[in-house]
Amino acid sequence: MSWSLQVARAFGIPIRVHLTFLLIVAWGAFTWGSQHGARGALFGVVSMLLLFVSVALHELGHSVVAQRRGLAVREILLLPIGGIAALDGKPSRPRDELWIALAGPAVNFVIAVGLGAAIFGLNAAGHFDLAAARAMTPGGSTLVALLLLGNLTLGLFNLLPIFPMDGGRVLRALLAGRFGMERGTRWAAGFGQVAAVGLGAFAVLSGALVLSVIAVMIFFAAGRERMEAKxxxxxxxxxxxxxxxxxxxxxxxxxSIGHAVAKALRTSDGVLPVVLGETLLGVVTRAELALAMQRGRAHEPVAAIASKAWVEVELGTPVETVIESMDGARAVMAVVHDDGVPVGVITRDHLHSAVLLSSLAGPPKTVAPGAPSGVAPRDRTEW
Ligand SMILES: [Zn+2]
Structure with missing residues (x-):
């Protein structure tokens, strides 16, 4: 993702910070600085940074359990409203989703317990300034107390059963284990949408700007999941x-590429197969043809730009597997007979339109090629 910088790497996962994240650090400096001067501003910056270290550890909790359960983690992205761990694919078994979802808040509770123990120990040794922490005066004691509260809040807030937040995923996993993935998702996401409206109303009434943004995002994310499940x-x-x-x-x-373009004008197919006899040699997209023309390669053979990166699926492959396999940059599938002879292709756009049509009208009889995608079968999940 652009507008973001990699700041660390853990368990092979790049941890990136979105540039808008600086806003929240500046906000911390401003709020504390306006009351306590330069010392307060410094305190605001440090406490915000440490709070987001807690957010990063929360996301790492999800990520490490996901890795253990066979899912690759692309990156962790820190935004002003929180963190996102981008997983490749989705957990296929409800039990995997349950543990991945619980791992994030669990990290915050472990940190909170550790900080609580530290406060207890420091207090017993006479090194904890309870009065300063109560008065929220910038300093070590207040910092530890704030982080304790922050981690407790992070853990508890994320456990609210509002899909696709962690608690909602737990709910979905429990429902899916009993009633199947599709119904589990529809119910959990439907409840999530209703709860997001409630959360949004509460946020607006209490003037919590960030919370209202989160509520809107939850509402749409839950809606997308519900449509996808449907x-x-x-x-x-x-x-x-x-x-x-x-x-x-x-x-x-x-x-030649020029000839291929002339042929492409007579079809609306997004992907054109390059075939010799009954053997599929490669696939070319319209965009690739256009790019080659722009670069003055009109007289070169089309084989020179044809890509061999497609996934083969057999005629009888269930649609769930087709959607799962539609991953990677190219995302073109060749549908083949048992003997490997190609029958047709499935492209990402094609699949998007099929999913969209199905979510509106039941199973498609015929599917319009290249229709714009509204509901995309997503090849990644965000935690
Ligand atoms: Zn989480």
Missing amino acids: ALGAMKGLRAADLAQVPGLLLEPGD
């Missing part, structure tokens, strides 16, 4: 063969 339910039973787009036009490896 679409998956509607598409149940479909196979790769039902989604395979039979190309209107085939390219031959010897076709």
Whole structure:
């Protein structure tokens, strides 16, 4: 993601900070500085940074458990409103989701208990200034107390059963274990949307700006998950063969790029297969053809720019597996017979439109190619 800087790396996961994060540090400096001068401003900066170290550790908690359960973690991103751990794929078993979801808040509770013990020990040794902490005077005692409160709040807030927050994921995992993933998601996400409205109303009435932004984001994220679950339910039973787009036009490896463009004008297919006899040699997108033309490569053979990066699925592959496999940068699938002879292709756009249609109208009989995507089957989850 642009506008972000990598600040650390842990367990092989890049930890990045979004530049808008500086706003929250500046806000900390301003709030504390306006009451306590330069010392207060410094305190504001340090306490904000340490609070976000706690947020990063929360995300690492999710990430490490996800890694243990076979999911790769792309990055952890810290934003002013909190952190996001971007996981490749989704936990397939409710039990995995349960443990991944619980791991984040658990980290905050462990930190809170550690800080509580530290305060207890310091106080017994006469090194904890309880009066200063109560009066919120900038200093060591106040800092430890604030971090304790911050971690308790982080752990408890995230456990609210509002999907897709951690507590909502726990709820979904419990429902999914009993009623299946689709119904579990629809119920948890539906409840999450209702609860997000309540949270938003509370945030507006109490003037909590950040909380109201979070409530809006939760509302839309839950809505997207609910639509996706509904679409998956509607598409149940479909196979790769039902989604395979039979190309209107085939390219031959010897076709020049200029000739391929002329052919492409006669079809709306987003991806054109390059075929020799019954063998699929590669795939070319319209955008790649346009780029090659721009670079003056019109006379070169199309085979020179054809990509071999596609995923093969057999005719009988269930749609759930097709969606899961639609990962990576290229995201073109060749649908093949048992003997490997290609039948058609499925592209990401194609799949998006199929999911969109299904979420609105039940299983698609025929699927319009290249329709704009509204509900995207996401190949990553954010925690
Ligand atoms: Zn979390």
